[in-house]
Amino acid sequence: MQQIKLSVLDQSPVRKDANARQAIEETTLLAQHTEKLGYHRFWVSEHHNTDSLAGSTPEILIAHLANHTHRIRLGSGGIMLPNHSALKVAESFRLLEVMHPGRIDLGIGRAPGTDRITASILNPANNFSEQDFIAQLNDLGNFFHDIPDQSNMNGKIKAIPVAETVPAQWILSSSGQSALFAAHFGMGFSFAHFINPNGGPQAVQYYRDHFKPSADLSAPEANAAFFVFCSEDEEKVQQQSALLAHRFLQLEKGQGLGKLGYDDIRDVQYTPAEQERIDYNKKRMVNGTPDQVREQLTSMAAAYQVDELMAVTITEHFEDRLRSYELLADMFL
Template sequence: MNTNNIRLSVLDQSPIRKGVTAEQAIQETIALAKHTDQLGYTRFWVSEHHNTGSLAGSTPEVLLAYLASQTKNIRIGSGGVMMPNHSALKVAENFRMLEALAPGRIDLGMGRAPGTDRITASMLNPSNQFREQDFIEQLYELNNYFHDRGDPGTPQLKIRAIPQVQTVPDMWLLSSSGQSGLFAAHFGMGLSFAHFINPFGGPEAVAMYRDKFQPSADKATAQANVAIFVFCSEDKEKIRQHQALMDYRFNQFEKGGGLSPVSYDDIKDVEYSAAEMDRIKYNRARVIAGTPSEIKLKLTWLAEDYKVDEIIAITITEDFEDRLNSYSLLAEQFGLRD
């Protein structure tokens, strides 16, 4: 991989900052998509989460239609559609419609987790059995729908995903372990490793994916990237406060307390147990924060470790301007506008 020319992309979860409404959070996602489009980022993905008060992104297929109309060059996609919540046919129709609206600019990133708790997942899809085989069958079905083919003797042979369009979305599997990498290799799809979820084992999973990759009608060679929490600032105190907030959020989530919007002032005096400090040390590997020169060095190391030439940055800040500025500084460091 050529890490001398690293491409940057965005995964945005529409975070709801303290004192901000869900409507405002969505408007911030739209503003960020426009901003990173102008900066020269490669792709802008939005996520699917349910039953949470801290993230407003629940329906990427709806949000993407609007984002495509508000941007010009950046690829627009899901990071991802959580397949257990949907039928393969409905996903195929959603993303064929997006291809009709923005041909050649759509990414379909898919995950096999529900993006929520089990009870909510059962409400989203009452027939969900959380079986790995169901996910594999959905991937087969999606390929058939996108290429207007079916297996002889099956009902799917008679079903078409509407609208029938000439282009196919670029398909990616999202993974925080090695298993989905094997699925991506088998189906000839791209692989995006979620280092922001699991900071260990990623390079090995990507290497295994490349080794097992089977070319498909849509992708002749393996294509992988890595996603990580990133915060870039010229203000070292903001960097320190950002890390403290991320420490707190990870700790609350792991304790089952959910993720409610908080500010630095809310958590600055929190004291952690020895066990919590061990988890904080572990979780800090999920985040790269620093000044512009520090960030470039750390992200380049990450790309070299994974042997990829694309990094997806997820940035959640207390102040929206800091979020915009972080992506601007990254773009400058990697020469996206050169």
């Protein structure tokens, strides 16, 4: 097993008693902090119609973060492609690549990053079709490489600015289906274990077995993303785990994520069915003291056969978020 690389997937969470401006400031500080710690890449997400996550427009946030960092790779985790036109995505990321060559990742997702009603307003032409997604991926590659294609009027439409390099392209998935797309188009593949704790290693293996080299990627490249929280304080670990589990349960009930603290949920009593869901959702998390987290993440890297793990960390207090990433760096970097 090679040395494990650590990366960050940040959702710009809006903490209780905080606002979106503070959330973006904290994302910026976290990018700077993890760069100093030696993290490999920093991805930001696309979410809509929620007041608990501030990251709605990754391409704008990436530009901001690139101007406040120096080395760390920056990208989307991800751009929800059905919400956009392929041309617009190609132009946004070509511009990012021109401004910050060799540092930009385009992570692409198929999910809407919101509810279906909001998704239909973001893109009224979105019919959530698999074939449409495949066509968009094909168009995106053509725009990045200035390849004439019937879908863009035989090459009369170009994605500008013209760039000398192409951003690294990844498919993000929480199921095995998108592994086929990543393999077929010769893109990187990132499995969202933090969304679905089942089937990830099999999806990554399928991707490797069926990978076709592309102009941008000659060999398969994969990573896996987990909710991670690490602390020397066992009580803090327990509280963080309980709070995140409660937020997942809220989301599954259609109540949104909510901006909550541990004191808001400490005395909540759950039904047997709710407790069953809480126990299941804990499989999406890697929480514990440094020794516990090291053992779990090392095991996960071996199961996935990847040398890069992405950590998604949401905490009640920002300093705990920073400290968790410090402890991870102490273990692996």
